[in-house]
Structures are given as structure tokens and as C-alpha cells.
Amino acid sequence: APDISVTNVKAHLTQLQNIATANGGNRAHGRPGYLASVTYVKNLLDAAGYTTRQQSFTYNGATGYNLIADWPGGDTANTLMIGAHLDSVTAGPGINDNGSGSAGNLEVALAVARTGFQPDRHLRFGWWGAEELGLRGSTAYVNSLTTAQKREITGYLNFDMIGSPNPGYFLYDGDNSDNTGSGPGPAGSAQIESTLAAYFTSIGVPTRGTDFDGRSDYGPFIANGIPAGGIFTGAEGRKTAAQVSLWGGTATTFDPCYHSSCDTTANINDTALDRNSDAIAYAVWTLAAGGTTPPP
Ligand code: PHE
Ligand code: CA
Ligand code: ZN
Ligand code: ZN
Ligand code: ZN
Numbered sequence: 001a002p003d004i005s006v007t008n009v010k011a012h013l014t015q016l017q018n019i020a021t022a023n024g025g026n027r028a029h030g031r032p033g034y035l036a037s038v039t040y041v042k043n044l045l046d047a048a049g050y051t052t053r054q055q056s057f058t059y060n061g062a063t064g065y066n067l068i069a070d071w072p073g074g075d076t077a078n079t080l081m082i083g084a085h086l087d088s089v090t091a092g093p094g095i096n097d098n099g100s101g102s103a104g105n106l107e108v109a110l111a112v113a114r115t116g117f118q119p120d121r122h123l124r125f126g127w128w129g130a131e132e133l134g135l136r137g138s139t140a141y142v143n144s145l146t147t148a149q150k151r152e153i154t155g156y157l158n159f160d161m162i163g164s165p166n167p168g169y170f171l172y173d174g175d176n177s178d179n180t181g182s183g184p185g186p187a188g189s190a191q192i193e194s195t196l197a198a199y200f201t202s203i204g205v206p207t208r209g210t211d212f213d214g215r216s217d218y219g220p221f222i223a224n225g226i227p228a229g230g231i232f233t234g235a236e237g238r239k240t241a242a243q244v245s246l247w248g249g250t251a252t253t254f255d256p257c258y259h260s261s262c263d264t265t266a267n268i269n270d271t272a273l274d275r276n277s278d279a280i281a282y283a284v285w286t287l288a289a290g291g292t293t294p295p296p
Helices: 006-022 032-048 093-116 136-144 145-154 189-202 241-247 270-288
Strands: 051-059 062-070 075-085 116-117 121-128 153-159 170-172 208-210 227-234 290-292
Touching: 006 093, 006 145, 006 270, 032 062, 032 093, 051 116, 051 227, 062 093, 062 116, 062 136, 062 153, 075 136, 075 145, 075 270, 093 121, 093 208, 093 270, 116 121, 116 227, 116 270, 121 270, 136 241, 145 153, 153 270, 170 189, 189 227, 189 270, 241 270
Parallel strands: 075 121, 075 153, 153 227, 170 208
Antiparallel strands: 051 062, 062 121, 116 290, 170 227
């Protein structure tokens, strides 16, 4: 898998910050900063050769949008989906939550195009609207699929908050091996978790499990029996002394700017963003399998 440039990921975060600043300070559902965020991501993917689609839905009297981007090729009956919510809360620009996952996935999608990756599985990326109002966009997407279309999605990777300033390295506990109490996910979730875990083992960074309870956009996927997994660097919770020994940082909240106006480009741990973006690429390359088109 390619090494994802954290410089490039951060450049996307700067653009999302600028969009918020130009649109009343946020990128929330029903606000102009949200649609501008969709347009930013869509333009880059279109130019890279993705087939994109903007899916509209209505929530709370406002139109919301999901951006769906298919990478041409691969077995569509064995589709790997990679998603992140692109909306913020109204309180702030939402750079860690969830510019981070959105930008990491975007840079991985662009790396797929740049390297001419031709995976065995079909790849589809999704940027979800209105997660902050109750997973509305991802739910609308899954509900829009026929039973046959749902069956074609054989895995879903979710990235929501991957650059917290006082980070932990949490993997959704799809196998319940950490006894987070949220139970094993659909069969196949354990393989996703172990693939992400293998990356962190390779760079010598310990991971821990976190609740696989549906508190982000993988919820509607696992509710429909689709295996899922993902990374999370922590939100309003506090890092314990044991976790400080494991990961460094301080025994305070993982993200003191969670859902606040200070969730800006200053609210990012670059090392976590870099490691996690590289982990996304590793998981996509490993789980999708396949090779690279030689240059003509
Ligand atoms: N979905 C939460 C939010 O956007 C953050 C979160 C992500 C919580 C992953 C737990 C696990 O506010
Ligand atoms: Ca990197
Ligand atoms: Zn979030
Ligand atoms: Zn949030
Ligand atoms: Zn586990």
C-alpha cells in the first residue's frame, strides 16, 4: 500500500476550514458550508476518474447530501465500501470531527487513482451527510439499496475522528475480543479489525478496542448484516493513566474541542492523522487485493 502524504491530508483540512470560515463557521446539515464541502470533494474525485453521484435526502426540513464515488473496475458483487461523515455540528468547523476521516479517505481515494490500483473487489467511497443529527445520510443510503444491492457490499470501513489532539488508537471491536460489551459484529467484521490491527503492529503502535455499538455511520451497515470496522482516536472521553503509558499524551480528554468552535485545523495531532491515513490505505489495499496498472 502507498504511504499516504499527511501533508496532502492536511491540505484538505485547510480547505474544509476555509469553507467553514467563509460560510458562518460551520459545515453543518442544511447550511451552505455543507454543500460547499461536498463540491470540494466531488471535484477532486471527478478529476481523478471516479464516477460520482450526489444523493439527496431530506431531514429536519432541509436537503442533505451524500457523495458516492465508485472507482471503475473490480467485482461489483464483492464491493468494499469506505466512508466518513462530511458534516459538522453547527458549533464549529468540524475539522477533527470529521474533516479528519473525510480527508484521510479522500487522499486514499486519490492514491488509488494515482497508482492505477486495480483491485479484485470493487471500491466505493461514501461521504455522508447529517451524521451529527443521527446517522441520517448513511441511513438514507443503506435504505435506498435493494436487498441485492446490500448483498453486494461485502465490507464497510468507517473513519470518524482519526486525528484527535490527545489521541488513542482505538479499533471498532468487531470481534468483541476486548469485551467492550457491544458484541461481535456481522461475520467478517473480525477480519477487518485484524487487518487494521496488523498495520498498527507493523509500525509498533498498540491498539485497543472500542464499542462497536453504532455510534457512527457503520451503524446502518451492521444493522443490515454488512461486516464493518474502523479507527477512532477518541472524543469526549478521558485518557486513563494506563492509556497515557501506552500512547503518551496526557490524562485528559482525547478531544477537548469535541463538538465545539475550537475544532479547527489547530485541533489535530499530525502523527495520529498520518498513521491512521496510512492504516486506511493498508486496509484498502489488503482487503481489496489486486495489482496496479502498468503505465501505458
Ligand atoms: N459519531 C460521533 C460524532 O460524530 C463520534 C464517534 C465516532 C463516537 C466513533 C464513537 C465512535 O460525534
Ligand atoms: Ca504517511
Ligand atoms: Zn463524527
Ligand atoms: Zn460529532
Ligand atoms: Zn476486537
